[in-house]
Amino acid sequence: MPRSELVRRENRAGWFFVLPWVVGFLVFTAGPMIASLVLSFTDYQMIRSPNPVGFDNYRALFDDPRVLKSLSNTFVYAAMFVPLGTVAALGLALMLQRVGRASGFFRTAFYLPEMTPAVAAGAMFLLLLNGQQGLVNKVLGWFGINGPNWTTDPNWLKPSLAIVSLWTLGGTVVIYLAALNGVPRQLYEAAELDGAGPITRLFRITVPMISGALFFTVITNTIAAMQMFDQAYTMFYGPQQKAAASEESLVYMVYLFQNAFQFFKMGFASAMAWLLFVIILAITFVQVRIGNRYVYYHGER
Amino acid sequence: MRNKGWALAGLAAGALVVTSCAGVGSKDDAGGKAGSAGSTPTGTLNVMGFSGEDEVAQSRIAAFKAAYPSVTVKNNKGDFDAQQFLTAVSSGNAPDVVYMARNLVGTYAAKGAILPLDDCIKNNDIDTGQYREAALNEVKLKDKTYGIPEFYTVTVNLINSTALASTGVQTADIQTTDWDKLEQTAKKLYKAKNGRPARIGYDPRMPDFFPLWALNNGVELIKPGGEPNLNDPKAVEALTYAIKLVNDQGGWSNFKTFRDTFDIFGEKNQFTQDQLAVMPIENWYLNVLLDSRRNGLKLQSTMFTDRQGKPISTLGGSAWVVPKGAKNPDAACKWAKTLTAVDTWQKAAEARMQTVAKDKTFFTGLFTGNKVADEQIKAKYLKPSGDPGFDQAISNYYASLDVAKPLNPSPAGAEIEAAWKNAVGKALGGKATPQAALDAAQTEAKAAFDKASQG
Numbered sequence: 230m231p232r233s234e235l236v237r238r239e240n241r242a243g244w245f246f247v248l249p250w251v252v253g254f255l256v257f258t259a260g261p262m263i264a265s266l267v268l269s270f271t272d273y274q275m276i277r278s279p280n281p282v283g284f285d286n287y288r289a290l291f292d293d294p295r296v297l298k299s300l301s302n303t304f305v306y307a308a309m310f311v312p313l314g315t316v317a318a319l320g321l322a323l324m325l326q327r328v329g330r331a332s333g334f335f336r337t338a339f340y341l342p343e344m345t346p347a348v349a350a351g352a353m354f355l356l357l358l359n360g361q362q363g364l365v366n367k368v369l370g371w372f373g374i375n376g377p378n379w380t381t382d383p384n385w386l387k388p389s390l391a392i393v394s395l396w397t398l399g400g401t402v403v404i405y406l407a408a409l410n411g412v413p414r415q416l417y418e419a420a421e422l423d424g425a426g427p428i429t430r431l432f433r434i435t436v437p438m439i440s441g442a443l444f445f446t447v448i449t450n451t452i453a454a455m456q457m458f459d460q461a462y463t464m465f466y467g468p469q470q471k472a473a474a475s476e477e478s479l480v481y482m483v484y485l486f487q488n489a490f491q492f493f494k495m496g497f498a499s500a501m502a503w504l505l506f507v508i509i510l511a512i513t514f515v516q517v518r519i520g521n522r523y524v525y526y527h528g529e530r
Numbered sequence: 531m532r533n534k535g536w537a538l539a540g541l542a543a544g545a546l547v548v549t550s551c552a553g554v555g556s557k558d559d560a561g562g563k564a565g566s567a568g569s570t571p572t573g574t575l576n577v578m579g580f581s582g583e584d585e586v587a588q589s590r591i592a593a594f595k596a597a598y599p600s601v602t603v604k605n606n607k608g609d610f611d612a613q614q615f616l617t618a619v620s621s622g623n624a625p626d627v628v629y630m631a632r633n634l635v636g637t638y639a640a641k642g643a644i645l646p647l648d649d650c651i652k653n654n655d656i657d658t659g660q661y662r663e664a665a666l667n668e669v670k671l672k673d674k675t676y677g678i679p680e681f682y683t684v685t686v687n688l689i690n691s692t693a694l695a696s697t698g699v700q701t702a703d704i705q706t707t708d709w710d711k712l713e714q715t716a717k718k719l720y721k722a723k724n725g726r727p728a729r730i731g732y733d734p735r736m737p738d739f740f741p742l743w744a745l746n747n748g749v750e751l752i753k754p755g756g757e758p759n760l761n762d763p764k765a766v767e768a769l770t771y772a773i774k775l776v777n778d779q780g781g782w783s784n785f786k787t788f789r790d791t792f793d794i795f796g797e798k799n800q801f802t803q804d805q806l807a808v809m810p811i812e813n814w815y816l817n818v819l820l821d822s823r824r825n826g827l828k829l830q831s832t833m834f835t836d837r838q839g840k841p842i843s844t845l846g847g848s849a850w851v852v853p854k855g856a857k858n859p860d861a862a863c864k865w866a867k868t869l870t871a872v873d874t875w876q877k878a879a880e881a882r883m884q885t886v887a888k889d890k891t892f893f894t895g896l897f898t899g900n901k902v903a904d905e906q907i908k909a910k911y912l913k914p915s916g917d918p919g920f921d922q923a924i925s926n927y928y929a930s931l932d933v934a935k936p937l938n939p940s941p942a943g944a945e946i947e948a949a950w951k952n953a954v955g956k957a958l959g960g961k962a963t964p965q966a967a968l969d970a971a972q973t974e975a976k977a978a979f980d981k982a983s984q985g
Contacts, residue, residue: 275617275619275620275643276642276854277641359791360787361787378784378786381787381790382783383960475959476961486613
């Protein structure tokens, strides 16, 4: 059999194997993306057929003060959630790594919240975070701290959202745990012999050695934070709450959703989606540039 | 490279197909295809937005099925959901008849999402005179009728007399005519503990009830014709006053936090727990409160009035509409007719009376939106209950029926609502003055209105 024939057959088999993914990608990802790109240049009210308007929707993005407001809300939320989430997840992973007995149980326990639908978590946290009767402020009260009105004070809405998001940190914890287990033991032993304390070891060995995992989760968590919808929607825009929703909790995706399905501005909503795409792309690009300088990959020399 | 090009072309074509599907559907009047009053509809009737759980709904569905056995009713239960509805219509899978709040009808009609029902009304001899005029006006846009109205939600003050007794406040003091006096009363009834509210005296129900307070001050937030009127000086004044009431009772964030702890639908609710003295609320709430009597609820009620002392109320309710692309408009039309007919409401009232007898409670009124049905049902079933407070409340709700006023329908209804709610939220949270917040909301709402009225 000539070699090229073999290559072709292997190619065909390869394509055959990835076909389900390719079809899925085209139908469920690329298709809608292109559709939304097309729609972003139209005035589309869902009912009548779309009407091309050129760059009007993109111009309108800059005229609508709430686009900027929701974007800045989202940035503030992300700026709180991503660092807080990274530190908290790393702390949990370090603790989990040390748990000898019943480690399987604890790992499962910390991952479980990831299985809770965000909507359920949002509803639950509305109770926990209630300023007067909520558990969070009750516990703070034991230490003499007069907790804020997490769910109603406009200044505390975004921190509340960040706290709720911490609930679903299990995935990040598991990634860190795997990375921590990959750090060679002898590095610690050598450092200990040299007299390095636990803090030094953490910052000189652990963090650099798992920087690949840290970098990955910072990027994915940033993207997730920019696209956050469920928690904000359930907590502040659900049927019970929406009347009292404050502009301070209006995150970008919620505003996008409102435009699409409440105000019939599907074209404008599509333009919003593409603006967010560009922003996320830019943020990720910057992160990668910074990351390349500091991140250590095991495969590299 | 060439393959990639083809793939992209295919995708682009796919996208176009997806988007152009949205244009499917005719501009026909729902009645155009509908048969006459005597015609027999067949096939399937897909209903959307109608939870239909209680006996009033069940008996009416049964009445339709009995009248039109050849129609298969498929009820996709659950409340109206804009996203679900719009995607169904734009993907060509429109339901046949949809149940939505009347205040949404103007917006959906202006967008062409629902069909005018004038032919449906004519061909099926639907007597629109039986419906309350205010409800019918809510479903009209530019002289066309887009919905068949049902239910009539009105508002009066409900009072927890335990709170009044403990503070020496008289029932007559619960009034909205004299603002200064109401503020004093609210302060007297308000109770704080550890710097937080322990009992709210008078809950003005902000932000939802801003239209009611505007009405109280003599102004409508939406002008006849649908133009927003959000920063009318009287509306600003009303908002300023309502916020003052909230600030007198702990300030917005404490007030709202406390209110969030109420178990509104529970037997141990804010009234029985003495967490609230008075609030204006809609008539459906009386049924919720029936069970609270055994937990010591002593209810009283006064009318909600404007500042001249004339009783007023906002108005809510639902409507049956037929979406664009409905496949069985004939059955849809007959559904709307049957469910809102006097005979059907009679059956619903009978079913309600059975439930009432079973639960050993009493009838609190049924506000159908159908004037004839309301009067017949009231005459037949409304008896003194033995609880004078409830009787007073029921009679107040009945008295509100004739004065209730809805927000005027507008092609930009959804945007106007979003604008004022956002403004009220901002002002309550102290992020803007009532004037500034409502000015901004007016600009926004006006722009949406201008755009919606053009196209």
